[in-house]
Amino acid sequence: METILKDGVLPECTEECAICLDKIQGKKSLKCFHSFCSECIDSLFKFKPACPICNTYFGKYTGNQPEGTMTVDRSWQRLPGYEHCETLVIQYNFPAGIQGPEHPNPGVRYSTTSRTAFLPACEEGEKVLRLLRKAFDRRLIFTVGRSVTTGLNNVITWNDIHHKTNIQGGPQCFGYPDPDYLSRVQEELRLKGVTEDD
Known part of the structure; x- marks a missing residue:
């Protein structure tokens, strides 16, 4: 033309x-x-x-994650691909509650949930931990909805920020080794508006 x-x-x-x-x-x-x-x-x-x-x-973008806690411990156990450093063990805990107006079914109950995730205690892993803390405080890591894994509705689910919930088994088992994971999760956090600069 x-x-x-x-x-x-x-x-x-x-x-x-x-x-x-x-x-x-x-x-x-x-x-x-x-x-x-x-x-x-x-x-x-x-x-x-x-x-x-x-x-x-x-x-700042704030999500609809229910009230809960995020605690971090260090473990001597080594992650495949990160044998030179300790492991950061993140524990997320949510008590049972009732969905608020920001959730898909206000007034409907959701059950208690806990999740454990692992990061290498290297410099980049510590950076990811700081970003995850910021995302948690902004209520972005979890949401209430339908679980992709179980198919159940009205449950606390991950909210598109991937975590390593296994120490080993590689990406297919949500574990290590996975050399690109730390950069991928930082990009997922950036897409939610969570960076070190903000």
Whole structure:
């Protein structure tokens, strides 16, 4: 298709809003340089303050994780691929409760849940631990919904930030060795707006 030039100048492009898929009205540009209708992006930011195109966060994103605790211990046990350092053992505990208005079925009960995860106590593992703590405090690591593993509804489930719940067995068993895990989980955290800089 040929572009017709008028006086040697390209015709003005009409920008389309990626949210409403119509011509941008009251243009609002974000720091990531993506532009939207101001009404569209303002409405979207009430639910998730992130660019819908590149997922760059603006402000803090808080999830709907139920009340619980995150504790960390150190173990002498070594993880495959990280034999040079100790192991960080993360314990998540959630008492039974009732879903709030931010959950899929307000007023419906969910049962008690506990999960154990493992990180190498190396410099990068310690960094991931700090990021996981920040994500936990922002209620982003767990949610209430349908378990992919059991198929049960109204249970506490992981919320797209993968953890190593086994010491060994490799990625297929959610364990080590998995040389790319620490960088992958940092990217998952970044997509939730959790970085060392924020």
